Amino acid sequence: MNPATPAPLDAAASRAGRPHDARRDMKVTDVDVWVVNLPLVNPFTSSFETKTGETRTVVRIRTDEGVEGWGETMWGRPVAAIVRSMAADLIGTSPFALEGFHRKQHMVPFFYGYLGYAAIAAIDVACWDAMGKATQQSVTDLLGGAVRDEVPITALVTRADAPGSTASALPAALAEHARRVVTEGGFEAVKLKGTKDAAGDVAILRALREALPDVNLRVDPNAAWSVPDSIRAGIALEELDLEYLEDPCVGIEGMSQVKAKVRIPLCTNMCVVRFEDFAPAMRLNAVDVIHGDVYKWGGIAATKALAAHCETFGLGMNLHSGGELGIATAAHLAVVSSTPVLSRAIDSMYYLHADDIIEPLHLENGRLRVPTGPGLGVSVDEDKLRHYAAVNEREGDLTG
Missing domain, CATH: 3.30.390.10 (Enolase-like, N-terminal domain)
Incomplete structure (x- = not known):
């Protein structure tokens, strides 16, 4: 019918x-x-x-x-x-x-x-x-219909991409790796996963910018820097025209102190993680961009509500990645496809997985195509599902 x-x-x-x-x-x-x-x-x-x-x-x-x-x-x-x-x-x-x-x-x-x-x-x-x-x-249509049919994703760079490099050689090695990934994959954005070594991260970002002058460049230390180090590193990074600096330090108060001194937009998925955090972050002028996540915010409607909050207060929004496989990635694509404010390349580890439990999503030129079939539009391979469930039964949950 x-x-x-x-x-x-x-x-x-x-x-x-x-x-x-x-x-x-x-x-x-x-x-x-x-x-x-x-x-x-x-x-x-x-x-x-x-x-x-x-x-x-x-x-x-x-x-x-x-x-x-x-x-x-x-x-x-x-x-x-x-x-x-x-x-x-x-x-x-x-x-x-x-x-x-x-x-x-x-x-x-x-x-x-x-x-x-x-x-x-x-x-x-x-x-x-x-x-x-x-x-x-499709879930996209249930959410209001598509405003985009493809979603750009971010190339993710970590120190593990240059194994064996000395500290002095690491920036050049990671820059070469990132250049190769962008050239081969067609990515428009690159994000460095930072460490506690703020000065080392700055050196790597300078090398990345030199190798990739036209990409949207980001860094995410996962709140590993102190407030003073965040301010010092942020000022040093201003000349690199970063798209944003994500969670350099801990907490809304710390982010507010950094934002008062640094002219790079600040992004978070660590200090605004519930709707209760939104008002304090606005009062303290702590963030410019908020990373949503269907799985950290408790569902699709909650993530859409976060998008409405961001638009109302003139903030940018993007999506965090917690390692989504195909089913979860398809849900994120439906949200992005139907949400105008989600216009940046989203974080996604999808391309870094060696396998999946669905028929693979289409990735081309750094973009994932939004499925259009009924529901999430994906087909689960139950043989693979059982296989990887058996791996977990043998090995337990992976912790690192």
């Missing part, structure tokens, strides 16, 4: 004077959860870890109408346990009843923090996928 065609009246509904709505009457019957480990192509180093793979939690909901919805979220067994604990509240309800689900689970993040947001997001995304399939609409 065409979704635009009114549903027929059943006898009881007709007597009650209301149309029968099969979508509203559809009920979730099963919630399945897997934890998977997938390898990265190369090690990935930040200021606090080096990792060789990703651990992700994958969720499938099934309905009495035969509709399946898939979700995927950050982290592994602790998140999977929270998802399983919420499953009983989902079974017997409609995947369209998301507001009721979120209201019932609103204390989960209070008790579990990021893990709670991630668990809620797994189910949230699975419900959006099911809603799209039930109505034969």
Whole structure:
């Protein structure tokens, strides 16, 4: 049936004077959860870890109408346990009843923090996928329709990309690596994952800028620098025309002090991570760009609401990457495709994974094509899902 065609009246509904709505009457019957480990192509180093793979939690909901919805979220067994604990509240309800689900689970993040947001997001995304399939609409269209069909992603550079380099040789080695990645992949933006060594990061960024004069250049130390080091490094970096400086130091107060002294836009995904953080950050004039994330903010609607906040207050917005595989990346693409303010190259580690549990997304010229099929528009390879779930059962969650 065409979704635009009114549903027929059943006898009881007709007597009650209301149309029968099969979508509203559809009920979730099963919630399945897997934890998977997938390898990265190369090690990935930040200021606090080096990792060789990703651990992700994958969720499938099934309905009495035969509709399946898939979700995927950050982290592994602790998140999977929270998802399983919420499953009983989902079974017997409609995947369209998301507001009721979120209201019932609103204390989960209070008790579990990021893990709670991630668990809620797994189910949230699975419900959006099911809603799209039930109505034969893409999630992008359910969110308002596409304003872009392709999404540029950022080339990510870490010290692990130049193994064995001495400190003095490291800037040139990473600059050559980045130049090669940009040339081969067609990326428009490059982000350096910084370390506690602010002066070393400055030297690397100078080499990156010299090698790549036209790319949008960023750095993210993950709050590893002190406020004085952030100010010193920020002033030194002003001549490089960075797109933004992401989380150089800890906290809204520290970011505010840096922003008062440095003429580079400041971005965060560490000090504005809940809606409760938004007003203090605005009052202290602490940030210019906020990184959203469906899995850190607790779902698709929350991420869209964050975009509305950013537009209202004249801020930029981008998306953080926590190592999304194909299902989670498809949800991010739907959000970006339907959200005008998300106009920058997003963070995505998708291209760094050695494999996936879906038919691969299309990546060309540094851009991911937004899937257009019903729901998230992706097809899960259940053999690969079982294979990588077995890897997690043997090895446990990857921690670095």
